[in-house]
Amino acid sequence: MSRVDLNLLTALDALLSERSVTAAAQRLNLSVSAMSRTLARLRAATGDRLLLQAGRSLVLTPYGEQLRQRLGPLTLEAQALLKPPEYRFDVAALEHSFAVRAGEGFIDLVGAALIERISRAAPGVQLRFMPKPDWDAQPLRDGTIDLEIGTVRTSAPEMRTRLLFRDRYVGACRVDHPLLSNSGVSVESWIEFGHILTARPGEESNPVDLALAKCGKERRVPMVVPSFTSAMQVARRSDLLAVIPRSCVGNPFVPDHAAVNGLQWFELPVSTPRFNVSAIWHPRLDHDQAHRWLRAEIVDVCVAAYPRDPIGPKSDTQSAR
Incomplete structure (x- = not known):
């Protein structure tokens, strides 16, 4: 040419x-x-x-x-x-299926409120939640998934992120567990029982074990599961203890989620850092109006679900690195 x-x-x-x-x-x-x-x-x-x-x-x-x-x-x-498209975005007429990768806890506790809100505005929209076995960014790059919800652990520097809420870890055990028979949970009483570890492929360290190591302590882990939901289900039927995000305990949409599942939650006797839960996407979708609308809906639902956790700035084009 x-x-x-x-x-x-x-x-x-x-x-x-x-x-x-x-x-x-x-x-x-x-x-x-x-x-x-x-x-x-x-x-x-x-x-x-x-x-x-x-x-x-x-x-x-x-x-x-x-x-x-x-x-x-x-x-x-x-x-x-060779000029920007000229069309009016009509969310009510939108017909689209969004592929979203998220943990089971997010789907359980936020999914119903999210799809109810989306269906009111755009009845032609479908949310297709995908399993989240790891933090591989390739599905975001090749368009297999449109959006990921979770912690940012990708090494792909081009990814965009938007903070949804801040979370922390708490302990969980079955109702009437002997651990809670005393006035408080100490490190010594906590590590007397077996623990369920939640880990995905590629996860090298666990914040709980790092915190225990600083105290010169170590816990016994007879079971490793791939999701916090699985850890909660095992804990409700055994004396094993689970460590789960505080967001898995419940929110205003599902206020008694832990109790309904036969669990009690408690503050951990060791200090672990808070962590961010974010929306993650590839920059090719930055200005796609349908995708921008979906991101805004997810942000609004998360603000309502976790109102005490400060949300990030309204701009949503932060790099993943």
């Missing part, structure tokens, strides 16, 4: 429509001499004279006449391709 100058299309359209070098120059805000040079370039490019003198006016050659008939629609189409 090194020999092709698409600006010549506009000049050719003006010359063939006006049939005058002077009028075409005025139409494009060019000098007459500049338009004459452009006509020379067009003649060289097409191999045809295009416009010929006929007395005091110019007439089109047969090939120039053919081009005039084709050029109007072609020029308009080229201009439309």
